[in-house]
Amino acid sequence: MTASFSLLAATDFSAPARHALERAAQLAAAHPGTQLTLTHIVSASMLARLRGLMRDEAPAMEARAADETQQALTELATRLSTQYACPIDTRLSLGSALDAITDLADELPADLLVMGARGANFVREFLLGSTTERVLSRTRRPVLAVKHRPQGAYRRVLVPVDFSVHAVAAAQTAHRWLPDAEIILLHAYEVDIESTLRFAGISDEQVHQYRARAREDALYSMAQFVARLSIPAGQLTRHVVHGAPTLRILEHEQSLDVDLIAMGKHGQSTLEELLLGSVTKHVLAYCSSDVLVAGHPV
Known part of the structure; x- marks a missing residue:
C-alpha cells in the first residue's frame, strides 16, 4: 500500500506509552511515506505548582526541565527511527494533556492517534478515567489504544x-x-x-x-x-x-x-x-x- 498518512503518538514516558510508540513506528514503517510525530505534554498545572514552591528559582528549573524532556523525546525518536526505518518528528507542548493532544491531532492533521491504554498514574486513572478515554470522548479522529508491546503486525x-x-x-x-x-x-x-x-x-x-x-x-x-x-x-x-x-x-x-x-x-x-x-x-x-x-x- 503506497498511500501516506500522518500518525501522532503521545507519550508520558511510561511503559504503556513506550509500547504505543513502538506500535506507531511499526505502522508508520508499514506505510512508506507516513509521517510519525511523537509528542509529550508538559503539565501547565505542575509548572504552576513549581512556581509557587520555588519562586525565584522556578524559571531556571522550568527551562532545564523543558530541555531534558525534549532531549528524552528526541532520543526516543532517534532510536525508533533507526529501528523501524521511518521518519519521526517530535513536538513538546505545554498545557493539559487532553487539550494539547487533541489540538495537535487536528493541527497536523493526524490520520491516527496512538496512545497507551493506561499511563503512569494508573491508580488515579482507574478512579477518574484514563487520558486515552478522555481523548476518545473529545476527538473525532481514530484512536489506537495500545495495551501490549507489539510482537508483530496485527493479523x-x-x-x-x-x-x-x-x-x-x-x-x-x-x-x-x-x-x-x-x-x-x-x-x-x-x-x-x-x-x-x-x-x-x-x-x-x-x-x-x-x-x-x-x-x-x-x-x-x-x-x-x-x-x-x-x-x-x-x-x-x-x-x-x-x-x-x-x-x-x-x-x-x-x-x-x-x-x-x-x-x-x-x-x-x-x-x-x-x-x-x-x-x-x-x-x-x-x-x-x-x-x-x-x-x-x-
Missing part, C-alpha cells in the same frame, strides 16, 4: 457490528491501516422482550421462534452491511451470535485469538455524537487486545 481484527455507520467506519479504518489482516465481523443479537415473554408465560418453543426470527433478521442485515464495505470478501469472516454484545465480544476475542478489536465510538442509540458508548468503554476496559476506536464517520 486478526475483531470488528463488533451493530450495522451503524460507526461500525462501517471501524471496519474500513482497520482495513485501511491493515490491508492484509483478516477482518472478523461479529454481531450479537438479543430479543428485546425475551424476559417479558417468559414472565408472560410464553412457551420456550415460542421464545425460540422469536429468537430464530431475530437471527434471520441479523443475517440479512449482516449481508447488507458487508455490501457497504470496500474490503475483499476473502479477508472477511462473519459471526452472528445470540447474547449481550459486551460479553460476546470479550468471549470471541479469546476464542478467535484476535490481536486487535476495532470499534465505532458508539452505536446507533447514542444521542451525543462525541460520547464514548458504553459497549466501547467496557470493551476498552476489560479486553486483553489493543483497541482501535474509529473516528467520526464521514
Whole structure:
C-alpha cells in the first residue's frame, strides 16, 4: 500500500506509552511515506505548582526541565527511527494533556492517534478515567489504544457490528491501516422482550421462534452491511451470535485469538455524537487486545 498518512503518538514516558510508540513506528514503517510525530505534554498545572514552591528559582528549573524532556523525546525518536526505518518528528507542548493532544491531532492533521491504554498514574486513572478515554470522548479522529508491546503486525481484527455507520467506519479504518489482516465481523443479537415473554408465560418453543426470527433478521442485515464495505470478501469472516454484545465480544476475542478489536465510538442509540458508548468503554476496559476506536464517520 503506497498511500501516506500522518500518525501522532503521545507519550508520558511510561511503559504503556513506550509500547504505543513502538506500535506507531511499526505502522508508520508499514506505510512508506507516513509521517510519525511523537509528542509529550508538559503539565501547565505542575509548572504552576513549581512556581509557587520555588519562586525565584522556578524559571531556571522550568527551562532545564523543558530541555531534558525534549532531549528524552528526541532520543526516543532517534532510536525508533533507526529501528523501524521511518521518519519521526517530535513536538513538546505545554498545557493539559487532553487539550494539547487533541489540538495537535487536528493541527497536523493526524490520520491516527496512538496512545497507551493506561499511563503512569494508573491508580488515579482507574478512579477518574484514563487520558486515552478522555481523548476518545473529545476527538473525532481514530484512536489506537495500545495495551501490549507489539510482537508483530496485527493479523486478526475483531470488528463488533451493530450495522451503524460507526461500525462501517471501524471496519474500513482497520482495513485501511491493515490491508492484509483478516477482518472478523461479529454481531450479537438479543430479543428485546425475551424476559417479558417468559414472565408472560410464553412457551420456550415460542421464545425460540422469536429468537430464530431475530437471527434471520441479523443475517440479512449482516449481508447488507458487508455490501457497504470496500474490503475483499476473502479477508472477511462473519459471526452472528445470540447474547449481550459486551460479553460476546470479550468471549470471541479469546476464542478467535484476535490481536486487535476495532470499534465505532458508539452505536446507533447514542444521542451525543462525541460520547464514548458504553459497549466501547467496557470493551476498552476489560479486553486483553489493543483497541482501535474509529473516528467520526464521514
